[in-house]
Amino acid sequence: MRKVLVTGTAGFIGFHLARLLMEEGFEVIGFDGMTDYYDVNLKRRRHQLLLQSPHFTAYECRLEEQEKVAEIFAKHKPDVVVHLAAQAGVRYSLENPRAYIDSNVVGTFNVMDLALEHKVEHLLMASTSSVYGANDVMPFTEVEKVAHPMTIYAATKAANELMGHSYAHLHKIPVTMFRFFTVYGPWGRPDMALFKFVKNTIDGKPIDIYNNGDMSRDFTYVTDLVRGIRLLIDAAPQEPESRDQIPEGDSLSPVAPFRVVNIGNSAPVKLLDFVDEIEKAIGKKAIRNYMPMQKGDVPSTFANADLLKTLTGYKPETTIEEGIRQFVEWYRDYYQV
Numbered sequence: 001m002r003k004v005l006v007t008g009t010a011g012f013i014g015f016h017l018a019r020l021l022m023e024e025g026f027e028v029i030g031f032d033g034m035t036d037y038y039d040v041n042l043k044r045r046r047h048q049l050l051l052q053s054p055h056f057t058a059y060e061c062r063l064e065e066q067e068k069v070a071e072i073f074a075k076h077k078p079d080v081v082v083h084l085a086a087q088a089g090v091r092y093s094l095e096n097p098r099a100y101i102d103s104n105v106v107g108t109f110n111v112m113d114l115a116l117e118h119k120v121e122h123l124l125m126a127s128t129s130s131v132y133g134a135n136d137v138m139p140f141t142e143v144e145k146v147a148h149p150m151t152i153y154a155a156t157k158a159a160n161e162l163m164g165h166s167y168a169h170l171h172k173i174p175v176t177m178f179r180f181f182t183v184y185g186p187w188g189r190p191d192m193a194l195f196k197f198v199k200n201t202i203d204g205k206p207i208d209i210y211n212n213g214d215m216s217r218d219f220t221y222v223t224d225l226v227r228g229i230r231l232l233i234d235a236a237p238q239e240p241e242s243r244d245q246i247p248e249g250d251s252l253s254p255v256a257p258f259r260v261v262n263i264g265n266s267a268p269v270k271l272l273d274f275v276d277e278i279e280k281a282i283g284k285k286a287i288r289n290y291m292p293m294q295k296g297d298v299p300s301t302f303a304n305a306d307l308l309k310t311l312t313g314y315k316p317e318t319t320i321e322e323g324i325r326q327f328v329e330w331y332r333d334y335y336q337v
Contacts, residue, residue, distance in 0.1 A: 001055070004233070005029040005078035007063065007111060008085030009050060010043035012189050013126070013180070017082065017226040022055045024230065029076045031069075032085065033062040033103075037092065038190045046187060063107025073114045080233055081115045083108065083125040086157075089191055090130060090296060093153035104156035105163075112167050122174045122236040124229065127161055129181040129218070129264065129301045130154035139304035142179070142251035142260045151296040161260060169256035174236040178229060181264030181303045185222030185323055186330035194324070197278050198331050201286040209271060211293040216268040216300040221323040224316035228263040231312035249307060264303025265316045277320055281328040 004021055008014035009030030018028045030050060034040055050056045057076070061068040063085055087093075087103040108125065115123045132140045134148035149155040161177050168175040184194045197207045237252055237259040246252050251260040279285055293299070309315045331337070 001025060001027045002080065003027045003029060003076055003078045004080045004082060005031065005073070005076065006082045006084060007031045009058065010034060010047045011084060011088075012187055013183060013222060013225065014084045015046040015050065015187055016185075016222050017084070017229055018050050018056060020223075020226050020230055022050075022053050027055045028057070029072065029078060030056055030058045031072060032058070032060060034060050035062075035087075037087065037089065042187075042190070062103075063110055064102055066110045069110055070114055073118050077118055078120060080122050081111065081120050081124070082229060082233070083111045083123070086126065087153075088189070090151050090153050091294065092191070093151045094296060097152040100152050100156045104153075105159055108160050109163060112163060116167060116171050116173055120173070122176065122233060123164070124176045124178065124232060125160060125164055127157045127177045127179045127260065128154065129179050129262075129303065131158045131161065131179065132301070133298070138300065138302040139266065140262065140302060141249065141304045142262055142307055143249065150298065165253060165256055165258045168253065168258035172239070172257060174238070174257040176232055176235070176237060176258075177260045178232065179260065179262050179303075180225060181218040181220045181262065181301055183220050183222050183225050184327065186327055188222070188327065194278070194327055195331075197275065197286065198282065198328055201278060201282055201284055202331075202337055204287070206287040206289040207275070208289050208291050209275065210291050210297060211299060212290045213270075213272040213275075214299065215271040216302075217271065217274070218264045218266065218268045218301045218303045219274070219320055219323065220263065220265045220303075220316055221318035224265070224318050225263050228308055228312065228314060228316065231314050232261060232308075235311045250310075251307065261308050261311065262303040262305050263308055263316065264301075264305050265318070266303050266305045268300060268302045269320050274320065277324045278328070281324045
């Protein structure tokens, strides 16, 4: 049974990934800091469900606690590491940027260093569509330069990509970075738009719609996302013998076993259409509070996911109608409303 150490298993994406990996016969070593950025009870409930499997082991500590993290690596000797844990949230990075440096830069370095020490087969790490920042040529492709992040959150994730490449080059450890595009679905974070929109609509409270609704997002359903990660585990990059061996559109580094991969639905949805679907799923009209664009936000995102399809044969396909319906069903059941 192959061992996968997943950081952030009490988080939204990590929880879904851990479940999928165990369904497919992996042993999962779960790791989470249980930070109070949002409802810790929701995080603990996710871990409780995962702990029902004998193939899941949970640890609670922060990425910055290097000695504790090192003990976990030494005890379990994972074959693969999927690093998802991070200080999340674009808007919170405007209020508390230091939290992002501590967790996303220092914490990620600790994970990378331990993955190297224990010679893991493949290190996979989460990035974000936010690294595209001020880029305006769409759809976004992995071979574009990402030199203009618009928040500290995005900057820390871009830094992770550069750090990952340097380790892959220097130490020949296979590294895959995946860029997520607006992930949503059951067990989602309370600070995310879908969660807030559903909660406030059910409660009869206004929802804040930024840029007066003139926005679009490439919404990606969480089970599609983790399926992409699972398949990428088996697609570890190999350093090419020459630049000529790199296919057009492939982000494979010419000097390292390193690659960046978009995971997105490749079907942007207008924000107001997104709200319309929420209203249909709930059966109730939202109270819409139109607001100007927030600092650090971007008007649209759109993933080119061709590389994911080339590497894995897979492409996300869940429709926004189905995804929102599944989330509303989960929300009503979980909160009994």
